[in-house]
Amino acid sequence: MKNYLFGPNxxxxxxxxAKYLSRWIVMGIDVVLSTLVTVFAxxxxxxxxxxxxxxxxxxxxALLAATISALAFAILHVHRVVMRFTTLRETWRMGMAMTLKxxxxxxxxxxxxxxxxxxxxxxxxxxxxxxxxVVLVSVRVVLVSLYDFLKVRLNGEQKRVLIFGMDDCSxxxxxxxxxxxLPSYKVTGYLTIGKRYKHYRLSGxxxxxxxxEEGFNRLVKHLRIHGVVFPNYxxxxxxxxxxxxxxxxxxxxxxxxxxxxxMSDGQLPRPQMKEIRLEDLLGRDEIKISMKEIAxxxxxxxxxVTGAAGSIGSELCRQxxxxxxxxxxxxxxxxxxxxxxQLEFTDKYPTTPFVPVIGDVxxxxxxxxVFRNYRPQVVFHxxxxxxxxLMEANPCEAVRVNVFxxxxxxxxxxxxxxxxxxxxxxxxxxxxxxIMGASKRLAEIYxxxxxxxxxDGLQAGTTRFITTRFGNVLGSNGSVIPRFRxxxxxxxxxxxxxxxxxxxxxTIPEACRLVMEAGTMGMGGEIYIxxxxxxxxxxxxxxxxxxxxxxxxxxxxxxIYTGLRPGEKLYEELLSNxxxxxxxxxxxxxxxxxxxxxxxxxxxxLNKLNELAARVNIPDMVKMMKDIVPEFVSRNSEFxxxxxxxxx
Numbered sequence: 001m002k003n004y005l006f007g008p009n010x011x012x013x014x015x016x017x018a019k020y021l022s023r024w025i026v027m028g029i030d031v032v033l034s035t036l037v038t039v040f041a042x043x044x045x046x047x048x049x050x051x052x053x054x055x056x057x058x059x060x061x062a063l064l065a066a067t068i069s070a071l072a073f074a075i076l077h078v079h080r081v082v083m084r085f086t087t088l089r090e091t092w093r094m095g096m097a098m099t100l101k102x103x104x105x106x107x108x109x110x111x112x113x114x115x116x117x118x119x120x121x122x123x124x125x126x127x128x129x130x131x132x133x134v135v136l137v138s139v140r141v142v143l144v145s146l147y148d149f150l151k152v153r154l155n156g157e158q159k160r161v162l163i164f165g166m167d168d169c170s171x172x173x174x175x176x177x178x179x180x181x182l183p184s185y186k187v188t189g190y191l192t193i194g195k196r197y198k199h200y201r202l203s204g205x206x207x208x209x210x211x212x213e214e215g216f217n218r219l220v221k222h223l224r225i226h227g228v229v230f231p232n233y234x235x236x237x238x239x240x241x242x243x244x245x246x247x248x249x250x251x252x253x254x255x256x257x258x259x260x261x262x263m264s265d266g267q268l269p270r271p272q273m274k275e276i277r278l279e280d281l282l283g284r285d286e287i288k289i290s291m292k293e294i295a296x297x298x299x300x301x302x303x304x305v306t307g308a309a310g311s312i313g314s315e316l317c318r319q320x321x322x323x324x325x326x327x328x329x330x331x332x333x334x335x336x337x338x339x340x341x342q343l344e345f346t347d348k349y350p351t352t353p354f355v356p357v358i359g360d361v362x363x364x365x366x367x368x369x370v371f372r373n374y375r376p377q378v379v380f381h382x383x384x385x386x387x388x389x390l391m392e393a394n395p396c397e398a399v400r401v402n403v404f405x406x407x408x409x410x411x412x413x414x415x416x417x418x419x420x421x422x423x424x425x426x427x428x429x430x431x432x433x434x435i436m437g438a439s440k441r442l443a444e445i446y447x448x449x450x451x452x453x454x455x456d457g458l459q460a461g462t463t464r465f466i467t468t469r470f471g472n473v474l475g476s477n478g479s480v481i482p483r484f485r486x487x488x489x490x491x492x493x494x495x496x497x498x499x500x501x502x503x504x505x506x507t508i509p510e511a512c513r514l515v516m517e518a519g520t521m522g523m524g525g526e527i528y529i530x531x532x533x534x535x536x537x538x539x540x541x542x543x544x545x546x547x548x549x550x551x552x553x554x555x556x557x558x559x560i561y562t563g564l565r566p567g568e569k570l571y572e573e574l575l576s577n578x579x580x581x582x583x584x585x586x587x588x589x590x591x592x593x594x595x596x597x598x599x600x601x602x603x604x605x606l607n608k609l610n611e612l613a614a615r616v617n618i619p620d621m622v623k624m625m626k627d628i629v630p631e632f633v634s635r636n637s638e639f640x641x642x643x644x645x646x647x648x
Contacts, residue, residue, distance in 0.1 A: 030136060031069050034101065037132040038065035041124050061109070068104050072097040098132045158186040159226035161255065162219075164243065165235065166192050166202055185255070188223050193243070216246045227253030240548065248550040294513075295323045297378075297520040301419075304329035304376035306361055306409060307383030309337035312424055315508045316380050316515065317341065321352045328354040329374050331361075332383070361405035371416040379413050380515065381406060382424040384440065391436040392566040392637055395622060399613040402439035403606060407446050414450070414461035422519035423447050425469040425527070427504060433635035434567025438625050441632070444469075444527060445597050446606060451525035453599035466522030468515045469592070470530040471504030484542055488549050492557035494542045499561055501570050502535040518589060527592040529581055564636045 039062050075097070102125040189206040200207040208223075210216045219225070228247055230236040233256060236244060247254050303320055307313035308330035314337075320328055332338045335358060342356045355374065359366045361383045384402050385391050391398035406423065413421045425444055428437030444467050453459035487494045506514075511530075518528040539559065546553040553559060564570070581590035605628055612621035622639050626632050634640045 034069035072100040162191040298323040301377040313382040389565040395435040396613040406443040438632040449597040449599040464524035467527040
């Protein structure tokens with residue numbers, strides 16, 4: 001019996017998992033209750049006056065009350081309100097519907113049964129309106145209470161949380177938290193910092209005022225609080241040095257609702273509480289884009305993502321599930337990460353048709369097989385080697401993957417009529433100081449020259465090539481955020497290469513949305529630059545993360561400087577200034593003004609370069625890279641010795 005009610009497939013579980021009760025069921029319940037109340041009112045009046053019940057009139061009342069009630073509910077849309085979201089406004093709407101019912105019903109009774117006195121009609125109408133409204137509201141209260149009981153029963157003990165703030169956004173959070181899918185959180189009240197007001201309540205919950213850390217600690221202990229909910233990331237960022245630090249010291253959860261874009265599932269939004277990560281508090285305001293245009297460009301298309309198991313590639317795949325794509329092709333050479341993303345998509349996105357493909361972008365035959373069999377219409381090329389010091393030590397592999405791999409995928413895109421090819425590049429391609437950046441610049445040159453050749457009719461094909469270039473991505477595999485977090489968790493020290501090193505940052509979802517936006521707006525041959533805001537000093541980031549973790553930088557956890565790594569430079573460049581870029585329809589995306597190359601010359605040079613890479617002829621290969629990309633000047637690298645030699 002217990003499993004039948006509360007088991008994984010039990011009745012209670014199905015009720016809680018249901019998004020909402022069918023509006024027709026709600027209509028049916030309300031009509032039945034309204035009809036019963038009308039008949040009851042008639043019986044009560046006859047009983048009080050000790051008069052016999054006229055059954056023909058009772059049946060007539062029931063049929064008429066049912067018809068008119070359904071009409072009144074439909075006119076005022078009472079049945080369209082999700083029952084557990086019933087508010088005072090909906091209660092007023094029910095009262096108006098019942099008033100409309102008696103205005104129509106009781107004059108008809110008088111017409112067909114004139115023997116019924118006006119006194120009884122008026123008394124019956126008043127009793128009907130009040131009783132029906134009370135009954136409908138009471139039933140809703142009972143059903144919502146039952147729903148809440150089942151949620152608690154299924155989830156066990158709920159975590160007690162406070163909502164920060166007293167504005168409209170904060171007030172709406174109470175309902176959002178309470179009605180999250182199988183919530184494990186219970187709103188205990190609202191929290192604000194400042195002057196205290198006695199007996200102040202918001203949305204039925206108490207408001208607690210604190211003036212500092214000591215008061216916050218007492219409140220948490222008194223109310224047995226497990227976490228604090230912020231209305232948005234901006235508010236959390238504003239509280240970095242105060243409330244966020246209070247929570248960190250006590251080990252409390254910090255939660256926030258996701259954006260509307262993240263919440264939408266195409267039907268009724270289901271807000272899921274998300275724990276605030278430290279990296280969410282480090283950057284600037286998130287760049288907003290229009291998902292409608294992206295959806296129109298991807299709907300009904302077969303979309304392939306190379307490097308699908310990586311940080312950018314996997315997030316691109318996740319975001320592509322929002323659009324009605326015909327099929328998603330995941331391409332990557334890493335077996336275990338590909339297996340993991342396959343399991344994730346099977347569990348989380350069962351309605352999205354996807355095919356995981358193991359393959360190396362360097363393989364001519366494998367790429368031909370993939371393009372021939374799956375016929376992608378849009379390709380997002382994110383496959384690349386990206387770690388600067390590692391590629392500095394393995395330059396030939398950087399060229400084979402980043403240059404030859406890109407050429408291979410791009411050529412097959414043209415051969416099989418891909419509509420759009422979007423390449424993910426990097427700010428390190430601008431005035432490169434390392435092998436990785438230079439290899440990405442060479443890939444940019446090939447893609448752009450191929451696009452120009454197609455545009456000018458020098459090369460057969462219809463594919464539009466678009467390149468996107470942005471800075472570092474917060475939380476990507478091997479980036480500073482995960483490394484800093486791990487070092488802090490281990491008690492330090494936190495290692496930074498140089499006290500003055502700076503980088504541009506954006507979040508992984510943000511970067512992926514911008515890539516899709518650029519891919520939609522591009523006409524072919526463009527290199528899009530994303531507005532990254534102000535650069536962040538890595539040392540300041542490390543210090544802030546230590547503080548947000550509840551430690552004192554320099555005392556409890558130290559920061560040490562290890563020196564610049566091979567190929568690393570202090571300042572990254574995006575060519576984002578107006579002199580070197582052109583504006584687009586999106587104020588955060590600009591087009592780089594770069595030199596156009598002759599496609600056939602580029603092919604000839606890069607084929608020679610790839611031959612040198614295949615033979616692992618590092619000196620000649622690096623020299624040739626510097627010849628093709630004259631702005632490539634090595635820094636803190638063994639390849640500095642080739643800089644003068646490469647100058648013609």
